[in-house]
């Protein structure tokens with residue numbers, strides 16, 4: 001996310017339903033007037049202001065609406081929530097390009113490009129609220145339309161989560177049977193990345209929905225709880241160093257839509273060396289980190305130390321209680337617990353049904 005995108009996201013939070021600023025904008029729209037509002041008061045903005053009134057009054061939705069009844073722009077200091085200018089003409093550099101037509105929108109876009117601050121333009125004729133930040137232009141949708149989009153995205157997330165559960169369960173069983181393939185691992189990571197992307201899209205909607213999105217936020221939280229740590233565990237099982245995991249994470253996020261459906265591309269991001277489609281069916285071994293995370297009360301530092309001492313889950317499973325006890329931080333009780341838990345996972349996998 002670049003700095004304009006981050007500024008836009010913060011501004012969308014300031015004007016989300018349920019906020020005082022949104023109440024002010026709703027009042028302006030209900031009174032069928034337009035508005036031009038700069039969100040920020042800097043020397044650069046001051047230099048663009050001509051005429052009008054210099055003020056220093058606390059922001060309230062009612063005051064904003066009254067001041068917007070006048071011609072010109074309002075400048076709001078969002079750090080202190082004070083209205084600093086009203087009825088001013090903004091004079092941004094006319095050579096700054098703009099693709100808008102009406103004067104209000106052209107001024108909003110040029111001011112945003114010149115100052116880097118968010119600028120709101122409320123059209124009187126079209127009942128449309130637009131927000132400009134740098135080169136970005138974001139129309140505000142009615143909460144109902146936004147909620148419908150967000151609901152649709154949450155339905156998709158729900159389906160993706162169900163599919164992930166299936167493929168992850170299959171991977172777990174195959175790992176315990178020492179027969180997981182590159183394809184199984186790439187499929188799980190593919191599903192996890194799809195979930196990360198749709199969740200990020202939904203979070204954008206939720207920020208914009210403000211208090212109107214509270215119930216939906218709870219539903220999303222329920223669906224994705226624990227998914228980031230699960231993803232990290234799968235990655236740590238197959239991508240050996242933490243710096244390689246970080247690199248894989250960033251490359252995954254950069255894959256285009258067509259690459260994300262290509263398991264070969266995903267396997268190569270994970271460094272699993274797929275040169276031919278047949279390589280996807282090569283058997284690979286996890287280090288056992290995810291299996292160890294299922295052992296109750298095992299600290300992460302101990303999990304890491306164990307994984308450094310055995311190369312694969314199958315070797316780890318073959319380790320005796322005595323072997324495990326040689327590791328620092330593992331006493332007789334813990335060694336027995338680990339050994340028995342891995343045995344139990346293995347027995348459960350033997351009885352498990354592989355989904356596909």
Ligand SMILES: Nc1ncnc2c1ncn2[C@@H]1O[C@H](COP(=O)(O)OP(=O)(O)OP(=O)(O)O)[C@@H](O)[C@H]1O
Pocket residue numbers: 034036070071072073088089090091101102103104105106107122123124125126
């Ligand atoms: N440079 C400016 N500085 C401050 N206010 C401006 C500026 N340009 C336009 N406005 C405000 O916008 C109002 C509408 O202007 P205009 O009709 O040209 O724009 P518009 O984009 O067509 O607006 P709308 O979509 O609301 O019809 C003006 O009356 C004025 O209050």
